[in-house]
Amino acid sequence: MSGPTLLLAETGPRGLQAASLETIGVARALAGEGPVVAVIFAGPSDTATAALAAAGADKVLCLRHPFLEEGRGAACAFVVAEIARELGVELLLVGGTPFGREVAGALATAWDALAATQVTEVRRTANGYSLKRPVFGGRASESLELAGPRVVLALRPNSFGGAPPTPRACAIEEHPVPTIPPALLPGTRVRVRPAESSAGPDLGTAPIVVAGGRGFKSPENFHLLEELAASLGAAAGASRAVTDAGWRPGSYQVGQTGRSVSPQLYIAVGISGAIQHLVGMMSSRVIVAINSDPNAPIFRVADYGIVGDLFAILPPLTKAIRTARGLPT
Ligand SMILES: Cc1cc2nc3c(=O)[nH]c(=O)nc-3n(C[C@H](O)[C@H](O)[C@H](O)COP(=O)(O)OP(=O)(O)OC[C@H]3O[C@@H](n4cnc5c(N)ncnc54)[C@H](O)[C@@H]3O)c2cc1C
Structure with a gap:
């Protein structure tokens, strides 16, 4: 595999999403001795960035732009695709939250890649990746072979488990934000009203x-x-x-x-x-x-x-x- 394994980290009101931490473990396992680079839409001194750096990434690229921090799927996918091209990436991982699934789909187009969501198992093969995911509402499991050369996987939360890898020396860098085409920035968000939810962890990713x-x-x-x-x-x-x-x-x-x-x-x-x-x-x-x-x-x-x-x-x-x-x- 040429180029680093790239992962897109997600932040939420409680900092780094648990799904992103899980993704680092999978990225590290698939990368072998190769580097794991994480992209985060946050500042270098944010707690989410520190958590990402401590969890086993070799490098964290921090990008700041209001539309990226708002999680606008098409704009995020465009920016991540630009970085993936710049670094010569072949495999890009994202936690399978609603945001991650949206970005994975948009990345398939923006980066001209094969994409799969809801992935519960993945391993490298001689030609690419072999993976499993539930289909028909969980009533069956599908096995897929993705040959690449560019692959995006959204990992189903809580499917991989295990402790995150041990920390490595991690470089945290600010990365310039590529110029986002205006067509990918529709409208201005004037208000976000959080949905009422229980006091505990997020329903979508809770263990x-x-x-x-x-x-x-x-x-x-x-x-x-x-x-x-x-x-x-x-x-x-x-x-x-x-x-x-x-x-x-x-x-x-x-x-x-x-x-x-x-x-x-x-x-x-x-x-x-x-x-x-x-x-x-x-x-x-x-x-x-x-x-x-x-x-x-x-x-x-x-x-x-x-x-x-x-x-x-x-x-x-x-x-x-x-x-x-x-x-x-
Ligand atoms: C298009 C469509 C989409 C739908 N989408 C969803 C969806 O996303 N999610 C969803 O949940 N439903 C969905 N439904 C509704 C679904 O069909 C059921 O009506 C609903 O899930 C039933 O909810 P329930 O099990 O709480 O209630 P009920 O079916 O009324 O079951 C209540 C259960 O509680 C048990 N019970 C009663 N008293 C006690 C007691 N004291 N102690 C222990 N057990 C007790 C009963 O034995 C019973 O099994 C959808 C329906 C349609 C048509």
Whole structure:
């Protein structure tokens, strides 16, 4: 492989996205002894840049431009494609968040590359890359061979796991921003109103998700779910029945018309397991279902099931987890 392995890092309100840290580990494994260069739309002294440098990149290129920091997909793809050409890159990795998936698609055009999203496994071959990803809403897994010469991969969050590589001597450089064509900068963003979400980690990338359904009976009972989520440091999610009823905001919704999640652990509480819900969470690594109906479809995809009344199960479960984790009860 000629040129460095390039990765595009993403920042959010809480600093460097966990998906970007995971991407560094994969970049390092694929690069072998070759260099790993990260691009970040932040300043050299930002905490996200420091986190990136500490996680195993050989070089971090910092670019500052309001449109890039706003995450405008087409503009970001144009700039990253210019850098990839300049460095002679053949492989470019990005975390498979909504931003990463958008940029991966735009990069396929801007950089004239083969692109794949939702990648859960990847290895180098003599001719390029061999990879796997879920298809048909997680009901099947597809194996792909991508020969290159230019390849963009968006890695599905939480699919690769493992600790990030050990830090190396890392050069942090400011990189000039290529002139972005005006056509890629449409409109001026006047306001961003963050979606209401649970207090915990981001639903889309959290390693543990605890989701609740209509089995909670009313919004007043939903605190039981959020307490369980807090005990595990998990993100709280919900079925569409819950968000449609206004018990929780739409940003909680998991499924076909909500968020797709692939955590290490997904706990579905009082959720029946309709296909529209399953397609959003079926590729979670371990699925636990708590439901009073032993015939609920959720049990067909669950690795572990508890048949019973959530109102009897959740309080002692939360208490036991808090005790085991040394948290106040
Ligand atoms: C076009 C379209 C798109 C859709 N998109 C989505 C989507 O993105 N996400 C999504 O979730 N849905 C989606 N739906 C809706 C989906 O079909 C289901 O209606 C919805 O998922 C059901 O939510 P639920 O499981 O919470 O409720 P229900 O189906 O009513 O299930 C409630 C469950 O709680 C259990 N329960 C009841 N009491 C207790 C108790 N005390 N203890 C334990 N368990 C209990 C019951 O046994 C039952 O299994 C979509 C539908 C359509 C048509």
